Amino acid sequence: MKILEVKDGKLKFSEVEKPILDTNGAILKIHGCGLCGSDIVKYKHSEGKKVVLGHEIVGEIVEINSDTDFKVGDVIISSHHIPCFSCDYCRNGHYSMCEHFKKTNVSPCGFSEYVFLTEEHLKNVAYKVPNNLTEIEASFYEPLGCCVRAVKRAFDNYENKKVLVIGLGSIGLLMGQALNAYGAKAYGCDILEDRIALADEHGIISCNSSEIQEKTYDAIFMTSGADVTIELALKAVKNGGKIVVFASTPRNFGYANNEIYYRELTVMGSYSPSPKDLKDSLDLLTQEKVRVDNLSTVYNFDDAIKAFEDTINNKILKAYVKMQ
Incomplete structure (x- = not known):
């Protein structure tokens, strides 16, 4: 499958193996992914390192092994980080400082045809896309949570x-x-x-x-x-x-x-949201207290590099990269 990644300081498309469901969790066929400002920062400061790009994902469950109520065919949103809920940071409400929070992510990346979500993701930071939201609107769930x-x-x-x-x-x-x-x-x-x-x-x-x-x-x-x-x-x-x-x-x-x-x-x-902040964010979107319907410019996956360039050059407000 195709992914977008940074190699030697440049954005490039690469072919990698599709994720395999060999533990509890789910495989998502990604419909689209919002481009976050942090993706731009990671790209600009990659310094030869491999970095994970894309986390504002919307996708359809194509395989699942989970104790949750999600099922194959559900179109869901998910954040990328999950706190442990038990460390000193978490006990004091500083969830985004949790070491487990920082280590967790979607695999291999949001700008990908498929991703693996862990059972932790499904239980704590994933939701079905509400009926009154488009997939693009739902992709604002995580940035609004911040x-x-x-x-x-x-x-x-x-x-x-x-x-x-x-x-x-x-x-x-x-x-x-x-x-x-x-x-x-x-x-x-x-x-x-x-x-x-x-x-x-x-x-x-x-x-x-x-x-x-x-x-x-x-x-x-x-x-x-x-x-x-x-x-x-x-x-x-x-x-x-x-x-x-x-x-x-x-x-x-x-x-x-x-x-x-x-x-x-x-x-x-203030850096990144807790699971409660994410739930509150989704409530604001579904209750139409926050409008996002006209903020995104849509790019096909093949044009994802142009989405980065246009964002960097302030030609657009927000990019949404459509995989399907």
Whole structure:
């Protein structure tokens, strides 16, 4: 079967053996896979290493040996990581720091004609695609789950909270809608006018980044990886406010220590969702509290490399690679 992988720093199609069901779990015939920003980061920084690409999968069960209620013919979504639920990290709610969480993944990769899902995946992070969602809409289950985790980490109650999302790419649009769904008043900023207009269509009060006022927002959600977002976040957050870091930056430099100290700011990172966050994400999608119907550009599998190129060059908002 065909997969897309990184070899010697380049994206290439390769032929590998189809997964075999020799233990509990399931074989999925992949219908499609969303392209995540983390796939771009892995590709750019592969440094000669082999990396797994693709995890926002939708597929049909073609073989199964499981104690779950899933059956052959079910079209399902699944996340790629599963926590152990018993380590110190898990017991304290830091599921994405769990070593088992980091080691688990779909096999061989999401950009593949078939994948193997373990019994752990089926029991903890897999769901049938709901009847009221298209397969492309359902593929947002995991990235929206990442946003849900960030939203829940910042505040327990968003009543009267004014929050700003910096960066209105696909993740920024998901984040803004999730914030609204949890009761916040979500604002968003970007430098690209088409993204600003799209945010307005999704209920996010938006503006150009150059128009942001100082010390206005209770919390800042940084979904852009541009270095300038750090300065913008410090400018926009209220004294005593929170900055949620949701993207890596190229230069990897820190925040002004004295500004955090004297202004009593809280800076927190948020990385990847727990199984509960994923369930909450699916609920937001099925209840239509978050709209994703017009965010993806669809590519055939043969054009998957172009999907990466177009994403890197900001020609599209979000790519969905269709295998079947």
